[in-house]
Ligand SMILES: Cc1cc2nc3c(=O)[nH]c(=O)nc-3n(C[C@H](O)[C@H](O)[C@H](O)COP(=O)(O)OP(=O)(O)OC[C@H]3O[C@@H](n4cnc5c(N)ncnc54)[C@H](O)[C@@H]3O)c2cc1C
């Protein structure tokens with residue numbers, strides 16, 4: 001019996017969401033009194049023994065460069081074999097964009113119950129129950145997983161990365177790798193920006209900002225804080241901002257530590273994508289804006305007057 | 321070419337979320353049900369666009385659910401599906417639903433299977449990947465663009481911090497999201513035509529569920545917003561630093 005944590009990579013680096021999954025998986029393992037091992041597919045350019053810091057005992061690496069490109073079908077086959085070779089009874093992965101493609105495939109392949117979007121540790125007092133978000137963040141469901149093999153896909157930013165454990169042993173795992181049926185043609189990443197799904201801090205703007213030319217203050221505050229930028233659907237639809245920044249029911253769903261919304265009304269469909277944020281700040285000139293009901297802190301005021309002052313105050317804070 | 325579009329019924333996005341029976345059941349009174357937006361706006365409309373370009377394309381719709389799902393199935397037919405199949409089964413287990421879809425898909429020998437990105441009630445984002453695995457087909461998740469050249473598809477899919485373009489052979493399963501197509505409103509001709517389009521009722525295949533819902537809960541209520549006067553933004557920054565400790 002052991003917990004096997006799938007650790008995925010992008011551009012040769014381990015994704016932050018996978019460090020969260022590793023920390024979470026290690027906690028699940030210690031709760032059950034079993035070992036936590038990691039599985040790495042491909043050849044990332046990092047020292048994998050550092051996963052010991054998250055509580056990982058052993059890192060199994062399937063060292064084949066073709067696995068650096070993601071094909072869900074191929075990877076699911078490889079992971080399934082690794083699960084049986086390592087004797088894992090729980091598979092943990094991040095419910096990030098790779099996890100959303102992999103978790104379901106593994107579940108169907110291994111007939112293992114899947115919790116897609118786990119937000120907490122398992123409760124083993126009556127069976128094996130894990131909580132996940134449902135109804136677009138408006139509620140939680142406790143999912144009972146009765147199968148012998150279980151798969152937990154952790155919601156990004158729902159579990160803090162643990163630092164300071166030991167050093168993991170890295171071991172090569174020989175697994176047959178089937179050919180990938182999909183072929184990567186090109187990658188288009190926004191350079192120098194923190195991916196929205198991994199950001200701890202997010203500054204977001206809505207139609208209240210009047211036009212794309214006024215996004216300077218959103219970007220400046222984001223830059224100062226090391227935050228990602230987001231926007232409402234109305235803004236993306238008007239092509240003021242790129243589509244990948246759009247959050248809400250039909251856009252991205254995020255749960256950062258800070259969601260700072262400027263000139264966004266807070267329509268229920270917008271809230272659906274951000275209501276799991278730990279702290280919500282709203283700047284809106286309308287005291288009746290629905291967003292204030294979901295906020296922790298707020299300023300009723302004109303963004304064009306308030307934001308420059310906030311930026312000044314943050315600069316002062318950073319200098320002190 | 322044959323396309324299967326998986327459609328589901330979800331509570332309207334503005335529906336009040338409440339639970340009953342010791343928090344084990346979703347309160348459906350007063351809830352308006354809609355066609356899941358991702359299935360409608362992106363999966364179905366993209367399939368319709370492919371048919372408009374190539375009239376030899378047929379579009380079948382599949383829904384796993386009870387008889388009360390027929391209204392949303394008719395709506396999807398009004399938008400442009402050729403015929404629909406409803407598997408008579410209510411389940412909250414993704415694997416059970418995916419197994420029904422896979423059984424129908426195997427029989428129908430579809431070239432393409434489209435699902436939405438996720439259902440907005442249970443938010444599994446799981447069914448597409450499961451169907452693909454059950455059918456041993458490639459799966460492109462969270463696609464924002466789909467083009468077809470013969471039997472090879474070129475797709476854009478979302479990755480952390482951007483997109484990638486991939487090529488995939490048919491038969492293929494795709495989960496569809498924003499960017500794939502634009503929302504459409506069914507017209508009168510479509511609505512009239514939908515009444516006579518075939519809606520086939522099929523009994524489910526036996527499947528062991530892999531999960532069940534033990535209970536629901538609502539998130540704890542927020543303490544209420546702390547308002548800072550507009551002329552003291554530095555106070556907000558102080559609170560975020562010292563009290564909330566997020567910056
Ligand atoms: C099925 C469905 C799905 C949807 N999905 C999404 C989604 O995923 N994401 C999403 O965001 N929306 C979504 N919407 C749309 C949503 O209902 C709202 O229309 C949208 O969020 C509004 O965007 P907004 O708040 O930027 O603009 P508005 O509603 O126009 O609000 C602008 C706000 O800015 C304030 N303001 C104006 N001037 C200033 C100023 N100078 N200083 C400060 N504040 C100012 C106003 O008081 C107002 O509150 C969806 C709608 C539907 C029907």
Ligand SMILES: Nc1ncnc2c1ncn2[C@@H]1O[C@H](COP(=O)(O)O)[C@@H](O)[C@H]1O
Nearest residue numbers: 326328384435436438439444445446447
């Ligand atoms: N009951 C159902 N019947 C048919 N298709 C479904 C059903 N439930 C979900 N789907 C499809 O699977 C997609 C993903 O659903 P989910 O995995 O539940 O988030 C949806 O967008 C639909 O396309």
